[in-house]
Amino acid sequence: MSKEKKVFLQEYWKLFNFTKPHLKILGIGVVAMFVSTIFDGVSVGMIVPFSDKVLSNGKIVLPARMPAFIENFVAKINAIPQMTLLYDMAIFIIVLFLLKGFFAFLQAVLMSKVGQRVMRDIRLMLYEKFQSLDLDYFSRKRSGELLSRITNDVSMVENAVSYGFTDLVYQSFQIIFFSCVVVFMYWRLAIIPLLMVPFICIPIVMVGKKLRKISRNTQEKMADINSLLVETISGVRIVRAFGAERYEVEKFGKQNQDYYKLSMKSIVRTQILAPATEFIGVIGGVVILLYIGRKVVTGELSFGAFGLFLASVMMMIRPFKKLSNVNAIMQKAFASSTRIYEVLDITPKIKEEPGAWDLKEIKDGLEMRDVWFRYEEADVLKGISFKCRKDEVVALVGPSGAGKSTMVDLVARFYDPQKGSVLIDGRDIRTLNVKSLRQHMAMVSQETILFNDTVRDNIAYGKRDAKYDEIVEAAKKAFAHEFILNLPQGYDTYIGDRGVKLSGGERQRLAIARAILKNPPLLILDEATSQLDSQSERLVQEALAVLMEGRTVFVIAHRLSTIKNASKIFVINEGRIVEEGAHEALLAQSGLYKRLYDMQFQA
Numbered sequence: 001m002s003k004e005k006k007v008f009l010q011e012y013w014k015l016f017n018f019t020k021p022h023l024k025i026l027g028i029g030v031v032a033m034f035v036s037t038i039f040d041g042v043s044v045g046m047i048v049p050f051s052d053k054v055l056s057n058g059k060i061v062l063p064a065r066m067p068a069f070i071e072n073f074v075a076k077i078n079a080i081p082q083m084t085l086l087y088d089m090a091i092f093i094i095v096l097f098l099l100k101g102f103f104a105f106l107q108a109v110l111m112s113k114v115g116q117r118v119m120r121d122i123r124l125m126l127y128e129k130f131q132s133l134d135l136d137y138f139s140r141k142r143s144g145e146l147l148s149r150i151t152n153d154v155s156m157v158e159n160a161v162s163y164g165f166t167d168l169v170y171q172s173f174q175i176i177f178f179s180c181v182v183v184f185m186y187w188r189l190a191i192i193p194l195l196m197v198p199f200i201c202i203p204i205v206m207v208g209k210k211l212r213k214i215s216r217n218t219q220e221k222m223a224d225i226n227s228l229l230v231e232t233i234s235g236v237r238i239v240r241a242f243g244a245e246r247y248e249v250e251k252f253g254k255q256n257q258d259y260y261k262l263s264m265k266s267i268v269r270t271q272i273l274a275p276a277t278e279f280i281g282v283i284g285g286v287v288i289l290l291y292i293g294r295k296v297v298t299g300e301l302s303f304g305a306f307g308l309f310l311a312s313v314m315m316m317i318r319p320f321k322k323l324s325n326v327n328a329i330m331q332k333a334f335a336s337s338t339r340i341y342e343v344l345d346i347t348p349k350i351k352e353e354p355g356a357w358d359l360k361e362i363k364d365g366l367e368m369r370d371v372w373f374r375y376e377e378a379d380v381l382k383g384i385s386f387k388c389r390k391d392e393v394v395a396l397v398g399p400s401g402a403g404k405s406t407m408v409d410l411v412a413r414f415y416d417p418q419k420g421s422v423l424i425d426g427r428d429i430r431t432l433n434v435k436s437l438r439q440h441m442a443m444v445s446q447e448t449i450l451f452n453d454t455v456r457d458n459i460a461y462g463k464r465d466a467k468y469d470e471i472v473e474a475a476k477k478a479f480a481h482e483f484i485l486n487l488p489q490g491y492d493t494y495i496g497d498r499g500v501k502l503s504g505g506e507r508q509r510l511a512i513a514r515a516i517l518k519n520p521p522l523l524i525l526d527e528a529t530s531q532l533d534s535q536s537e538r539l540v541q542e543a544l545a546v547l548m549e550g551r552t553v554f555v556i557a558h559r560l561s562t563i564k565n566a567s568k569i570f571v572i573n574e575g576r577i578v579e580e581g582a583h584e585a586l587l588a589q590s591g592l593y594k595r596l597y598d599m600q601f602q603a
Contacts, residue, residue, distance in 0.1 A: 029110035115162025144227025160333030171319035273324035450499035462518035
C-alpha cells in the first residue's frame with residue numbers, strides 16, 4: 001500500500017472515530033439507505049411492465065439466459081390482463097413510493113442526527129480540552145483561531161458525516177445494485193461502465209489533493225477573520241478613540257478578499273468534477289445506446305427492457321457524479337479534522353502526578369526555592385527564593401515586566417518553573433491535586449474579568465451554592481452594594497460582555513466581592529484597587545484588612561501607598577529579589593524601593 005493511501009485511510013479512520021459513540025443510529029441509517037436503494041431499483045424497474053405490457057399490450061422481452069427466478073416472474077407479468085395489471089400497478093406504485101419516501105426520510109433524519117451529535121460531541125471535547133490546557137497555550141494562540149476550531153472546523157466534520165458519509169454509502173449501494181441489473185441483462189456491456197471508472201476516478205483524486213490544501217488554508221484564513229473580529233469588537237472603544245475605523249475596515253476587507261479567493265478556488269475545483277464525470281458517462285451511455293438500440297429495432301429486446309437497461313446505466317453514472325462531490329467534502333473534512341486533532345492531542349504541561357494529594361488547609365505557609373522561569377527564550381525569574389507564613393501579607397513591587405505577576409501565576413500553578421519549586425507547608429505544589437490547590441485561593445487581577453451574567457452570579461462565581469444574604473454581605477464588604485441597588489434589576493441585572501455596562505471601579509469592586517465571598521486561605525491581589533477612587537479605595541482597603549486576617553496574601557502593587565502595612569515587601573527587578581523588608585526599613589535603605597516611592601510622591 002502506498003504512503004498516500006495509508007495517510008488517506010488514517011485520516012478517514014480518525015474522522016470515523018467521531019461516529020463511534022453513535023454506531024447504533026449509524027447502522028440503522030445504513031440499513032435504511034440499503035432498503036431505499038432497493039426501492040429505487042424497483043421504481044426504475046416499473047418502466048418494463050408499464051411500457052411493454054400496459055401501454056402497448058405486448059410482451060416483455062428480456063435478453064436470453066436470464067436467471068430462472070426473473071424469467072418466471074416475467075412470465076407471470078405477461079400472463080396478467082392489461083387492465084388488471086394497470087390497476088395492480090397503480091396500487092403498487094402508491095405503496096412503493098410511500099415506503100420509498102419513508103425510508104428516504106428515515107435515513108436522512110438518522111444521518112443528520114449522527115452528524116449533529118458528532119458536532120455536539122466535538123465541540124464539547126474541544127471546550128473541555130480548552131479548559132484543561134495551560135495558560136501558555138492561550139498566550140500563543142489567538143482567540144479567533146480557537147473560535148474557528150470550535151465552529152467552522154467542527155461544521156466541516158459534521159458536513160462530512162451528515163452528507164459526505166451518507167452519499168458515500170448510499171451512492172455505493174446504487175452503483176452495486178444497478179451494476180447487478182446491467183450484468184444480469186448484458187454482462188458484456190457491463191464492461192463499458194467499468195472501463196469508465198478510472199477515467200472518472202483520476203480527476204476526482206487529482207482535484208481532491210488540491211482541495212485538502214486549499215481547505216486548510218481556507219480554514220486558517222477564517223481563523224484570521226475571527227481573530228480580527230474578536231479584537232476589533234472587544235477593542236471598539238480604542239478603534240473609535242483613535243479614529244481607526246477606516247483602517248480596520250480596510251484590514252478586514254483584505255482578509256475577507258483573501259478568504260473569497262480561496263473559497264472560489266475550492267468551488268471551481270469542486271464544480272468542475274460534476275460535468276467532467278457526466279461527460280465521461282455520456283460517452284459510455286452513447287456506446288450502449290447504439291448497441292442496445294439495434295436490439296430493440298430488430299425485436300430481440302422489448303422497449304421496456306431497453307429502457308430498464310439504459311436507466312440502470314444512467315443510474316450508475318449519477319452516483320459517480322455524487323461521489324466526486326463526496327470526495328471534495330471529505331477532503332475539506334480531513335483538513336478540519338487535522339486541525340481539531342491538533343488541539344485534542346495536546347498534552348497539558350500542568351499535570352497531576354499519580355497519587356496527587358488534596359490540600360485540606362494551609363498550616364505553615366508558602367515558599368519559593370530557587371525558582372527559575374522563562375516564557376520563550378529570556379528568563380523572567382532568576383533564582384527566586386523566599387518564605388512567608390500564612391498570617392503574613394506579602395507585597396511584590398518593582399518596575400513593569402520585573403516578574404511580579406509571573407510569581408503569583410506560579411503560586412496558582414498556572415505555570416510550572418523550569419527549575420526550582422514552589423512549596424506549601426514544605427510540600428511541592430506539583431504533588432497537589434490542582435483543583436484542591438485552587439479551591440484554597442482567590443485572585444483579583446489587574447484586568448478585571450467579569451462575565452455576561454447577572455451581578456449575583458458574577459459575585460458567586462467562586463461559590464456557586466452561596467445564599468443571597470452571603471452575596472449581599474460580600475458586596476457590602478467590597479462597598480459594591482450601594483451601586484448594585486441602583487442598577488435596573490439590582491443583583492439580577494445582566495452586566496454585559498466583560499461587564500461593559502459598569503464603570504471600571506464598579507467592575508473592580510464586583511471582582512473583590514467575588515474573592516471575599518469565596519473566603520479563601522490564600523489571596524492574590526494583582527493591583528486589586530487600581531480602578532477605585534480615593535474614597536472607595538480607603539474603604540475597600542479596610543475590608544481587605546479584615547479579610548486578610550489569618551491568611552496568606554500576595555499583593556502586587558504599583559501604588560506603594562497601598563502596601564505600607566504589608567508584613568514583608570519584596571522588591572523585584574529583572575527577575576530577581578533585590579530588596580526585602582518592611583516599608584520603613586526599605587525607605588531607609590535608599591535603594592530601588594526608595595526611588596520608586598519618591599517618583600510617586602515627589603512634588
